[in-house]
Amino acid sequence: MSVRRLHPEQPKSFAFTPENEAWAVGVIAKYPAGKQASAVIPLLMRAQEQHANWLPEPAIRLVADKLGMAYIRVYEVATFYTQFQLAPVGKKAHVQVCGTTPCMLRGAEGLKDVCRRRIHADQFHLSADGNFSWEEVECAGTCANAPMAQIFADTYEDLTPALLEKVLDGYAAGAPPKPGSQIGRTASSPVGGMSSLTDPALYDGSTVGAWEKRLAEADVKAAAAAAAAPPVKPA
Numbered sequence: 001m002s003v004r005r006l007h008p009e010q011p012k013s014f015a016f017t018p019e020n021e022a023w024a025v026g027v028i029a030k031y032p033a034g035k036q037a038s039a040v041i042p043l044l045m046r047a048q049e050q051h052a053n054w055l056p057e058p059a060i061r062l063v064a065d066k067l068g069m070a071y072i073r074v075y076e077v078a079t080f081y082t083q084f085q086l087a088p089v090g091k092k093a094h095v096q097v098c099g100t101t102p103c104m105l106r107g108a109e110g111l112k113d114v115c116r117r118r119i120h121a122d123q124f125h126l127s128a129d130g131n132f133s134w135e136e137v138e139c140a141g142t143c144a145n146a147p148m149a150q151i152f153a154d155t156y157e158d159l160t161p162a163l164l165e166k167v168l169d170g171y172a173a174g175a176p177p178k179p180g181s182q183i184g185r186t187a188s189s190p191v192g193g194m195s196s197l198t199d200p201a202l203y204d205g206s207t208v209g210a211w212e213k214r215l216a217e218a219d220v221k222a223a224a225a226a227a228a229a230p231p232v233k234p235a
């Protein structure tokens, strides 16, 4: 896990745009009196989106003031969750490579090597053109399709170094590829297609009631076997 600190260079102030201000008022109103702190994550997310996808320190204070929270409480939230960026990120993509055990065992190190070579040798630094940045994060919840990387709100799964290169090419060209598995599987279905429950009859309705028929047949067979059995002699 990376050390997460506020960037040393901060803007002097932060204010929501009028649209985001109206949106924030609506979000806060969804919570009962005294529970406004529950709006902290959506408000921080909106502030981040407004501010070139990273969260400056004045925005943390603004959100705290709006929700009646101590600054330290909102700071704790912002520094805990890796969805919040505390330093400027790439204009086109900020690549979050999962380095937790399932992804690590499935090749995350190779993905980090791609980031080191294409973006910057160290995480949390912008590429020379300012378009990309990267960091290692903990599990992003798509372990069944490890290894993976998240770029803003999308996840790219079943990656290899070559496939991550293609994803980055797409972002560089302004045409990001479709998120999800990059080897074409649906969700976390087995690689190579289904290996069980493959009989089409299971899905055409023809087997409805089949188990009842089989049980009835088994009962008939058992009754016939009992009738045909020789009587038991007394000992």
Ligand code: FES
Residues within 6 Å of the ligand: 098, 099, 100, 101, 102, 103, 104, 138, 139, 140, 141, 142, 143, 144, 146, 147, 148
């Ligand atoms: S371990 Fe990488 S997504 Fe869960």
